[in-house]
Amino acid sequence: MTLTIDRNAIDGLKAQIVLSDVIGQSVRLNRSGTWMLGLCPFHEESNPSFAVKDIDGRYVCFTCGAHGDIFDWVAHTDNLDPKADFLKVFRRVQDIAGDHSVATALPQHDTAMRGEKIKTDTEERRQKAIRHWRKGRPIEGTKAETYLRDCRGIRTVDFSGMPFRFIDDHERWIWCDQLKKPVMVGRWPCLLTAIQEVVPNADGKHRFLALHRTWFELGNPKNPQGKVKITYTEPGGKVRKIARKKIDGDWFGRGAIMLTGAGEVQATTEGIENGLTALELGPYKHVWVSVSLNAFATMPLLPVTRRLVIISDSDSKSRRDALMHQEQLTGAMHRQRLDHNVDVDLKPAPPGYDLNDWHLKQLLHHALATGQ
DSSP: OOOOOOHHHHHHHHHTOOHHHHHTTTSOOEEETTEEEEOOTTSOOSSOOEEEETTTTEEEETTTOOEEOHHHHHHHHTTOOTTTTHHHHHHHHHHHHTOOOSOOOSOTTOHHHHHHHHHHHHHHHHHHHHHHHHHOBOOTTSHHHHIIIIISOOOSOOOTTSSEEEEEEEEEEEEETTTTEEEEEEEEEEEEEEEEESSOOTTSOOOEEEEEEEEOOOSOTTOTTOOOOEEEEOTTSOEEEEOSEEEEEOOTTTEEEESSOOOSEEEEESSHHHHHHHHHHOSOSOEEEOSSSGGGTTOOOOTTOOEEEEEOOOOOOSHHHHHHHHHHHHHHHHHHHHHHOOEEEEOOOSTTSOHHHHHHHHHHHHHHHHTO
């Protein structure tokens, strides 16, 4: 009997990795809208035709046609067959994500042992996330509340009862391939957000599944939105950009950030700040955060919901970019209709923005117009 890996586990790993950070370790990439462009590593060229799209977790060369995701990239760089050597590729991607919650090294004949190992590893990772969560305190009166109110423009939403906590001076760790061990790249204030299982347990409670962490900074006039820039200089001297957000735990296909309870009309956004902006601006009273673009399709719903509103980003910089994004959203809408028998509407943010960025621009225009 061969070892099989659930599709949700594969998608969950993809959602945790910023593809351009990985590819950028060997290919020089420059931003062009929401694409990262560089010289194709699959063939010789002098003009860049190789593009990485983090929002989709995909790369493509518009000259030679090479394309794929993080698994294809790892297979290429490690000289592995993406099908025959998939378990080796999967383990390598686990190392990159720092997520080993899915066991891949058990005897293939021992199905029962393998299942128990997967459960044990997943639960250990969940408990580690819970320990971080318990170190936090309510965000009222903290730097996290200041970040959301002053930097992200969430002025009127009541945060009480929402799955938020705060840790000051919180460590950011990453995996270093050269050293083959985790390294700490710094400490910053951190907003903790619980990802909960949508379907309640027998007690009517939503089980803690995973932890979403957002590092930020305050008081930097050059960075009024609080998006801290994190870098790490590798042993070889290369400067690597590090994501300021991280998810710990197994949640894909089961959980969401439940900013409110469920409603007959349920709105969902990809990011936390966008979800809070949807509540700030209205008319939505029931808003969840899917956490990633891929999760729009798999996020569970409760029976009370009859209509799902997907509030999508609209910051695509090219027609090709917009078409790829729209294709994923169309697939998500179709799957939600089939899985939950609900009406699904797409409400994109104004062109060129995600919802929170557009909201911040409107606040700035108002301030300039009124002198406030």
